[in-house]
Amino acid sequence: MSAASPSAPGPLFETAVVAGVGLIGGSVALGLRQRLLARRVIGLDASPEVLREAEALGVVDEVHTRGGEWLRGADLVVLAAPMRALAPLARELAPFLNPSALVTDVGSVKGGIAAEMERLGVRHFVAGHPMAGSERGGVTHARAALLENAVWVLTPTDHTPLTALSKARTLVEQLGAAPVVMPPDAHDALVATISHLPYLASLALTHMVARDERLSLLAAGGFRDLTRVASGDPRMSRDMVVENKGALREALTRFRRQLERLEADLDEPEELLEAAREGKRTRDSLPIVRRSLLPQRHDLVVAVPDRPNQIGAVTQALGAAGVNIKDIEVLAIREDGGAIRLGLETPEDVASAAAILQTAGFEVRGRA
C-alpha cells in the first residue's frame, strides 16, 4: 500500500502540507484529496478561524497554526501564503522540512522566492505559479476545478534537481493543470508584460480622470474596459508589482518605446494605419476563454432590438436548445438595444446558435 509498491501504486504523496489555506491553497488541498494524490492533507495557517472553516469544508484532514517537528513527516509542502508573507513563511518552516520533501509555492512572482529557498538550503524546491484566480477570495470559494486547465508555470533554476522538477510536473498534471516550464526571470518578464504593466497603465489612466466630475462622467465604454484591472484588490495588486519591480521597469521601458513610436507615427498616417491594423490582428487573436491555455474563438454577435431584457431572450433561446454559452460580452447596450458577443465552445455551436436565434427573429453575425 506504500507509494513504492509496484503492484498497487499508492497516492503520489503520503503527507501533503498546504501552508496558507486561502483560495489557491484550499483549491490545491481539495485537488490533492479529491484526486487521491495524497494520503493525508494537513492545513497550516496562522488563523485558527481559517483552519476551522477549512476543516468544516473538508478541505484538509488535519490542521496546524505554526511549523514544527510534525513537518518532518511531510513529503510535499505547498507554500500558498500571500506574496508578502511567502519569504517569512519559508524562513519559519525551513528548519523543520524533510530534506527529501518536494517543496513548491504558488506566488505570482518567481525570482525572489527561488533565491530565498537557495539561501535557506531547501534543495527540492520548485517554484510555481498557477495562473488561476477568482474575484472571490478565501478558502470558502476554493474548488479543485479552479486549477483544471489552468496554465501552471514551473520555474526551476540551475540548482533544481531534475527529480524534483519531474515530480512537481507530475503533481501539476495530476491536479488537472497544464505545466509550462521556464526560468524564473522569463516568467517574471512575462507576467510583467501581460499583467503588471497593464495594471500600472490602467492605474495611470484612472488617475487622469480622478477628481474630474466631467471626465469621469463621460468616461464609459472603452475606458471602463481599459481600467477594469485598476478595480482589483489594491493591496494584492500593490504587492505583486512591487515584488516584480525589476521586470516591471523593463516592461515599462518597452511600453514607453512603443508609445513613442506610435506618437511619432501621428505624423506618418500610413505607418499609424499599419500599426492599427497589426494591433487589431493581434488583439482579435487573443484567447477569449480566460485562463485557458488553448486560444479559442468561436464568436457569435447578436443584434438586440429595442425591447426590454433581450439578453435574457437570447440566452433563454440558447439555453432551451442546450447550447452552452462560455463567454458573453455586451458590445453596446442602450434602451434601444445594441449587440451582444457570445463565446461558444465549437464552430458547430456557432452554427446551431445562429440558426436558433435567426428563427427567434434575431440578426446574427457568426465567427467560427
Added chain:
Amino acid sequence: MSAASPSAPGPLFETAVVAGVGLIGGSVALGLRQRLLARRVIGLDASPEVLREAEALGVVDEVHTRGGEWLRGADLVVLAAPMRALAPLARELAPFLNPSALVTDVGSVKGGIAAEMERLGVRHFVAGHPMAGSERGGVTHARAALLENAVWVLTPTDHTPLTALSKARTLVEQLGAAPVVMPPDAHDALVATISHLPYLASLALTHMVARDERLSLLAAGGFRDLTRVASGDPRMSRDMVVENKGALREALTRFRRQLERLEADLDEPEELLEAAREGKRTRDSLPIVRRSLLPQRHDLVVAVPDRPNQIGAVTQALGAAGVNIKDIEVLAIREDGGAIRLGLETPEDVASAAAILQTAGFEVRGRA
C-alpha cells in the same frame, strides 16, 4: 403653417440636409423625421447605393449626390461624413449654403472643423459631437434612438452667433440627446484623455505581445479587457487620433507623468498602496451604462456554479420576473463556473433580482 406662425408652430426646420448618410447621419435624419423636426429631410451622399438604401429605409425624403443651388433652400445642414472627408465636404458645400442656415457637424474632433468653417465664412456654424455609436456602422443600422440620452457636445467659438448656438441646442434636445457646451479645445482635450489616449495605450500594449506565441497565449482576462479598444476599425481609429494629435500629445505627456510617478512609487510601497486605493475608488465610480450621461451603478454580482449555461439560468429567472438587465459582464467563467456582474436600472431592481436569484439557489452580492 410656417415655422414663423405663432398660433400653430410648425417644425423647427423647413428643409434639413444631412450630408453623409451613415450610422450617425442616418440616425439624425430619422430623428428629424420621426420627431417632426423638419418638414423635409434631404440626404446628400457621394454614393448612389447609400442613397438608394436610405430612401428604401425611409430615412430621407429626397436625395442628392453632390452640392448645388438646391442647397440654398436648406435652413439646416448637418455634416455627417467620416472625419477625413469632413473638411473637403465643407469646402464643396460652402458656396451653396444659405447664410441664415444653421450648419453643424458630428465629427469626434472639433478644433479643425470650427477653424475651417471660419475660413469658409460660414457664420451660423456650431460644431457638435454626439457621443454615440455602434459596432455596426452604415445607414442600415441607423436608429433615431441611437442619439437618445447620448451626450452631445456643442463647441461654439467666440465667433459663433448666440442665436445659432441656442438653435443647435434646441435641435440636440429635440433629438432626445443631452447637450453639453464647451470650447472646441476643451472637447478635444477631453476625448484625447478618455478615448484617444486609451486607444494608443491599448495599441502599445497589444504590440508588446504581437508575434510572441507564448505571450499572446497566456494573455487573457485583464489583458483582453485592456486591449479591446485596439480591436476597433483601424482606419476610423487612425483618423481620430491623427486629427486630434495636438491634444493627444498633451494627454500622452500627462500619462507619462502618471506612469513615472507610479514607477517611482515602486520604491515607496505605502505611496503605491494609496495610489492603488484611489485608482480603485475612481474606477468603481465610473458609469456602467455605456454612453450614458448619468453615472449609474446598480450592480448585482452572481456566483454561477459548475453547470452548463448558468448565464442563461440567471437571465431566464430575471426575465421571467420582468427584471430588465441593462448590462452584463462575465467576471470569471470556466467549465467550473464563476461570477457574472449584472447592471440593473434601480436599487429596487437589485433587491428584487437578488431575492429572485437566491430563491433560485444562486449566491449573490448586491451593490445598489
